[in-house]
Amino acid sequence: MRDERNTDGTELALAGQPPLERSDAARNRQRILDAAAQLLAEKGPEAVTMNVVAQLAGIGVGTVYRRFGDLTQLLLALLDHRERQFQQAFLSGPMPLGPGAPPRDRLRAFLHALVDHVAEHQTVMLAAEAASPLARYTTGPYLAWHLHVSMLVRRIWPDADAGVMANLLLSLCPPSLIRHLTARQGITPEQIRMSIDQLLDAPPR
Amino acid sequence: MRDERNTDGTELALAGQPPLERSDAARNRQRILDAAAQLLAEKGPEAVTMNVVAQLAGIGVGTVYRRFGDLTQLLLALLDHRERQFQQAFLSGPMPLGPGAPPRDRLRAFLHALVDHVAEHQTVMLAAEAASPLARYTTGPYLAWHLHVSMLVRRIWPDADAGVMANLLLSLCPPSLIRHLTARQGITPEQIRMSIDQLLDAPPR
């Protein structure tokens, strides 16, 4: 993955704000993530409990809580890598998702991509949502989505409340709904995207 | 308190099918609901736990689970009365919420009313959502909302997938979002209603 130690502390002079993680702490963080990922892959999201993760990682449960706060954050940490990819796609990727396209097209492309993104990671996201529903709105990824959509909304509906509107648009694909539609009703992400388009193109006067 | 038996059949509309509840069971159901309502009113939704409810009601915890299945359903049962009022309002109340108005106006009125309804009961609904996020989509109230909105959608967008579209519209006001906006951001239900309108009136080409 990466260096075991941040031996070169001297060079971190200007990045020195975070007080620097001790090497055993960094090692254990990685063990925890590995154990959680393994459990998730082999036995599904139900099996990812703090106790089991700690045991599999060979450390105490208290350590897991100190590193990740709670189960929700541990689960979300597993998605971190994919989340960064997604962010890069809509911040600086190719059109129409990335910059350059008209705001309306970018919004549509973003919502399409978000549906797929959520559908792909529904198990983890749903487990996180179950552990604490309000957490969603304060996670890094959500805030990034919100910022992006707000910007687009300001350009599409100049006199709307962009903050609220962005939240409404994002709530069109919560993990629980995606899961309900795809797993319990046999709906495909494609069908969901079509309905979203129809909703945004809206009013048959 | 009230009648020991459901001889009067108040709730049992046309159903003799359910094999009739034993009197001690009915008495305990009421005690549980009373205890839960009291806890909710006096100490907030956090305090409503199965153990505490059982103790306050003076019965065993096993009984609470047999009567209500799980915490989510117990909490939702507390809303049952209000839920029926709300249903009556959009099924047979005055225009524009009730029948008679153009579908588009009814949909708008329904979403406005739903925002208020959710905002009013956000604490209970949020606790229910936290206990199990997927339950939302299979509760009686949600199914009733969905049926109603589907009907309106079929008339507004005749060639849309009404089922999916209705779910999307309903997910515009999940308890968690309403709570997040009102409690943590200082947004009023009125502002949320305005943004919903703007979204539905949609596209500034």
Place this chain on the structure above:
DNA sequence: TTGCTAACCGGATAGCTATCCGCGTACTCG
């Protein structure tokens, strides 16, 4: 190398949800 200290470790613990099963009782039928 040695000593110091802040940070980390992890088992014990409290309180929760949900299930199980032997005991007790309300209702039915003769």
Place this chain on the structure above:
DNA sequence: CGAGTACGCGGATAGCTATCCGGTTAGCAA
């Protein structure tokens, strides 16, 4: 009115999340 039985009762239990705190160790400095 009296006996049988199906249903309800509720304490004991397992497994979970999250917290706490005394013992331990990594990293730094001399």
